[in-house]
């Protein structure tokens with residue numbers, strides 16, 4: 001909300017519930033976008049469409065090698081605050097933290113999850129995660145569940161973000177494939193992208209290693225610290 005307010009304060013406009021359906025390219029330059037609310041002239045597009053990043057990129061004919069996977073979360077009733085740290089285990093495949101309101105948020109990865117957009121939730125996830133977590137954290141035994149939801153990880157082949165500008169289509173930028181850790185890097189990415197767009201290079205952080213070109217190499221090392 002703070003970012004949206006700042007955008008509006010500086011004269012920007014935000015169109016919510018507006019789907020980009022086409023990106024108009026002429027002589028390898030962006031000249032406009034077709035949306036569910038009509039056509040807008042522009043010479044710059046940033047693809048930050050998360051789970052839909054590959055489809056949106058296809059609108060300009062650029063392949064971004066991302067795939068989206070469902071991740072589920074369960075949220076308990078609130079308990080008195082006593083757990084100030086985040087618990088995470090890559091070998092145990094779980095993470096957990098207590099919110100300021102006292103609820104515990106619990107999640108785990110699912111190696112059997114198929115790529116694709118899917119916001120359903122499953123009893124299997126609840127059963128697996130709860131039995132594991134109660135064993136590790138016995139205080140959770142009689143705690144009630146309040147919510148169970150799912151969201152999408154937009155994965156890249158090495159589980160690191162793909163950020164940069166297209167060499168093929170002038171004016172096309174992308175910031176996608178956050179692979180489940182995009183929230184925490186969002187402010188830094190925003191700054192770096194703004195610099196890249198304005199000055200043609202970043203001023204504070206070198207992000208060239210995040211460009212999609214890295215996948216041309218044969219040996220891609222996958223980030224292991226992802227649950």
Ligand SMILES: Cc1cc2nc3c(=O)[nH]c(=O)nc-3n(C[C@H](O)[C@H](O)[C@H](O)COP(=O)(O)OP(=O)(O)OC[C@H]3O[C@@H](n4cnc5c(N)ncnc54)[C@H](O)[C@@H]3O)c2cc1C
Nearest residue numbers: 018019020049050051052071151152178180181182183184
């Ligand atoms: C269960 C779960 C736990 C997570 N935990 C963490 C965590 O602890 N720390 C962390 O840093 N990250 C975490 N993440 C990851 C984080 O939420 C994402 O990396 C981050 O939200 C990505 O932001 P984004 O803006 O790129 O994409 P999104 O937030 O997905 O936004 C993309 C937007 O693009 C819009 N869009 C798509 N297609 C179009 C189109 N054609 N036209 C117009 N708009 C379009 C969508 O409607 C959406 O609003 C978690 C994710 C999940 C699912």
